[in-house]
Amino acid sequence: MIGYLSGTVKFVFEDNCILDVHGVGYRVFIDSSTRESITINNEIALFIHTAVREDAIQLYGFKSQSDYELFSQLITVSGIGTRTALNILSKISSKDLALAIYQKNVNALTALPGVGKKSAQRLILELKDKIDADSLAEDNSDLAEWTAASETHNPLNEATEALIALGYTSAEIANVFKRAKKSMSTEELVKLALKELNQF
Numbered sequence: 001m002i003g004y005l006s007g008t009v010k011f012v013f014e015d016n017c018i019l020d021v022h023g024v025g026y027r028v029f030i031d032s033s034t035r036e037s038i039t040i041n042n043e044i045a046l047f048i049h050t051a052v053r054e055d056a057i058q059l060y061g062f063k064s065q066s067d068y069e070l071f072s073q074l075i076t077v078s079g080i081g082t083r084t085a086l087n088i089l090s091k092i093s094s095k096d097l098a099l100a101i102y103q104k105n106v107n108a109l110t111a112l113p114g115v116g117k118k119s120a121q122r123l124i125l126e127l128k129d130k131i132d133a134d135s136l137a138e139d140n141s142d143l144a145e146w147t148a149a150s151e152t153h154n155p156l157n158e159a160t161e162a163l164i165a166l167g168y169t170s171a172e173i174a175n176v177f178k179r180a181k182k183s184m185s186t187e188e189l190v191k192l193a194l195k196e197l198n199q200f
Helices: 032-037 065-074 082-091 094-102 106-110 117-130 141-152 155-165 170-177 186-197
Strands: 004-012 016-021 024-029 043-052 057-062
Touching (some): 004 024, 032 082, 065 082, 065 117, 082 170, 094 106, 155 186, 170 186
Parallel strands (some): 024 057
Antiparallel strands (some): 043 057
């Protein structure tokens, strides 16, 4: 099982990159912050989670061990798959996510893609005791933004529900919303999704 890769970035795609390690190209799925930080032909080292399924072996890469560990914990929660976990980490830092779970902040969690109220409660129930409280900094301004936005309504979830009603899948919607801005309204999110999804 692959746990770490260091090599040269040869190609960068929407949610993955091809990493050349001594002439072998590995396709590694990455979160948005990692994608934004890498450039073609530059060296990079990633902690790797190897997901083995009946029909495929997929690699998920993370720049820090803390991100890797949190991803590994997320996918142990019922209903949270590898793609959902990656989308979550594309929208919020591992520190703020850990803080939301530790503080049982359902509002902050349901503001994340693919996380409804039941999923948020499962995250809290199953992961709260695994969070290292001492490692959490006092500064949680990013988390505060998520919480404030979701106390009144959650544009991301509202837009997702509207698009599902139109026949789009959760995976398609989450893939589009990875590029959405936090400040976008429900209407803006729906327009963005329809524009991109109708291209295919």
